Amino acid sequence: MPMNFRKPTLYSSVFALQGLSNAVIPVLPELAGNSGSSAISTLIFSGYFMGALLTLVPLGILADRIGNLKMLRFGMLLTAFTGSFIAFSDNLWILGISRFLEGVGCGAFFPAAFSIIAEWEDSQQSLGEFNFLLNAGLAAGVLFSGLLAGFGIKTAIISFTFLAFLFCILLISEAGEQLVPNRIGKKFTLPENRNPTRNQQDLPLLHEIRSCLEKTIESLLKTDLGKILGITILLYGATGLITANYADYSAGFLTKPELGLAISASYLAAMLSSLIAGRIAVNSKNIVKAGIVLASAGIFLSVKLPLLAFFLMGTGGGTAVVGLIMAVSRISSSGFAMGIFNTGIYAGLGLGPIFGSFFLEPFGYETVFLGSAFVLLATLFVELE
Template identity: 65%
Template sequence: MNSKKLILYSSVFAIQGLSNAAIPVLPELAGEGNASPAVSSLLYSGYFIGAFLTLLPFGILADRIGNLKVAGLGIILTVISGLFISFSDNLWILGTSRFVEGMGCGAFFPAAYSMLAEWKDSQRSLGEFNFLLNAGLAAGVLFSGMLAEMGIKTAISIFTILAGFSFALLLPEAWKLISSGSSGWKKEKSGASNNKEYSGEQTETLMTFEPAGHLKKARKAFLESGFWKIWGISVLLYGATGLLTSNYPDYSADFLTKPELGLAISASYIAAMLSSLAAGRASADYKKIIRTGIVLAAVGVLLSIKAPLLAFLFIGAGGGAAVIGLVTAVSRISSSGFAMGIFNTGIYAGLGLVPVFGSLFIDPLGYETVFLGSSLVLLMMLCIKFE
């Protein structure tokens, strides 16, 4: 395994593990005097707000200075935020640290996906990367709960140390870039953005970075290449599953215990891990992988009314498979950090906005009607045709 792949793989596990390690202990992090749903929601949302606001800017920066540099910045921000969360009990510092942690996510993922999309074994590497992504999410929740008796922040500290290990792996690569000077910068840039849509004058544009020209070409790629279809699917797919996940604790309160609910949600991460690996190694093209993921997720939402564990297995499998196909589809248009940044904003917009919007219909229509409607919306996406 080459050093860059090791950096990305170890980093995504640590970053996602740290992000989820805080969730089971949010009330305790807020403190006894501040333990309220509003404060817990602030600490929870701070991460996603930081990520959503910075995915696109950092994607552009990755095209400007190189993917590895921006991914490294994401790792550094993750380590810094983890240290502050581990050693501080001040609510404002904790809230700011969660936002900075989200910024680290916003820096890391567009650059990481751009690097992965350009490797010869890109689909397989994407599968392995997303396997570790979901493994980190599952491990964060699991170890945070298991180690809480040893200390509320024990799991947070562990994943901060793991992020520090990834930073240590980054140092030799950073030294190579510094010692090689301009030639190293050019080499890094050649691996930073092989933009299939903008070929020809790509290098000149990145060097001079003219905002008007950059936005014009981005608008052309978004509107004329079918990128908007991929972005729309990302919003609706992850929004529909996020709507279910965010409302399921209330919906299932009468027939599921907390441990049973935790088991069901954990099952979704495990299913996503396995489906990511399978999709990454599959010989099917990205269109079939995307459609398979949509069908699995839609079936999972339908099953949520009667079979919770099976439902979350299908939802996790659908999301894990679909993201491999979606990233592959984006890379066929452009593997730039800018394109990957836009793609990731679609996922975070879906996770952050669709549950809020969809929840407005629960009181007048009921949970089951809203879940059924979101499943039908997912199935309607099968009608979308890719070029």
Template identity: 75%
Template structure:
């Protein structure tokens, strides 16, 4: 593996590991056994809110000033947030810096995807990148529980240290290998161009407004809107299951068994990302294969949880590689990559919330079934 890949891959592993390291210890972060459930939820959700709000504007900024600068900012902010979370026990401070950690995530991913989309082996690299992304998520949850006996925040401190090392690589000459050009790519579509380093308008706010106006054409005149909708549906359906499965399975799964099932989903996503990245299959068929696997997993979750989570992870990992590959064929700009990622976070945020409105009248099993059927509706969407 060359240095530029090692630098980017180690960064995504550390970033994702740190983001998930809080999950097993949320009650303690919220104040121990007497911690407020609302506080715990805010600490958890702060990350996703920060990422959702930051993805598009920082994607535009990546096009304006260069991908490498924005990636450096994202990892520096992530490291700072991890440091504060490690040493602070004040819930409000934890919530604020979880939000800032999410902003760091929102800075990192559009620029990272934009860089990878320009590599000659972009599909294979996307598979490898997604493999390390899921490996970080799995490692964060696993080691947070394993190391809790040595100190409740041991895993957070460990991943903060790794993020700091990645920052040093990014700030060195090694980091410059990632993006040798100063500025991001042009956002080109349907005969118009928006230059990231335009001299005509130096206002970032005005440029963001211009991007948003022009992006409506991309959303409705290309496949991008369909791709974005599929990502919302995929992550909404799987997020709905993940957010409710602990309560649903309480009568037949122990906590270690539940933890094992969740870990299997990440491992499956890692493997399927590598396979999808190297497969000689077009992005449309990769997405559809992933959707079938994920929907089958949701159907089976009421009877065979271990197999179900394996299929969900495998399907999600493959589908994401196909979706990002499809987006990169439209545009590899940081703005478009950021806009795509908002679909992921919109699904993760809205799926569980909207699903909870129907949980009372439908019950868990019917709700899971409906979400799987909704996911299969993707087959009625024509992707060219």
């Protein structure tokens, strides 16, 4: 199979996976049974990110052992099956567990996918294309969920679940077999700590995970990686808090299509700003600061101008993430360092909405939203080398 057919196989999978993950956002109150409890909506939203957060590193290490393609298929299959439970069940326990397991599917999919792309000859270009389709899936998920809500609250969820099953079959077919010329992944190897006389795969999996955790702590304490991780968590925690709760907050003044359009604008803005920030000759510290200011401005405007607010949050997030990745790469360009960075993203998206939900009832949405913007702005005082 020619190389140009590998890309649609992988790209279509990440588009469906991300679309399904975000299709729940505009309909969170309805999925929570219109209970009026922001905590239930938050848990349904954050369950996905907690599942990914807890499994990215261990499943990345496991992919090194059993092969990227097997882990890729597992992640896509788990995503499709959990999507069907979300689509056809109204039980809150099933919804919560399904979202968590959907996140586990994400944790299995992405380390394997990035390792596969890293082995391609045009890996740099392909990574850009892959991330573009990743954000396109996120945007499509919220947009179509809002637009199709009139036909049924779960119409978009059902549609993306169907796509997930379709592309899962594609991965299992001969098309999937051609993705990986070498079945051993590379993303989560730790070359700095590897004994040259002993292959990493001969080590027990738990020992590898423990070594990874020890190295993580050492890197966080001795380099700027800890500061970068903190900024990443606060950035994605603040924007995730707004996204998770905006369906409840805006119920009185936004329709579902309008909500889907507003949130999807953030992903479209992130796609564009990432491309622009990656091509301008500005040092990473200033790029990060510009992104933080833009994202904070978007949060401030979220109480009055939702479309502009989400556009600015997406622009700020897309800009800042380029600077943060550049800052990480100056410390280390290894998959290990990038793995820590990605864990920070999911930690923010998973924990930010949960932490913020404790303040919603006593203080209200607008106070918590504005407070998160001030917390994010405080990161401007963090100095990166």
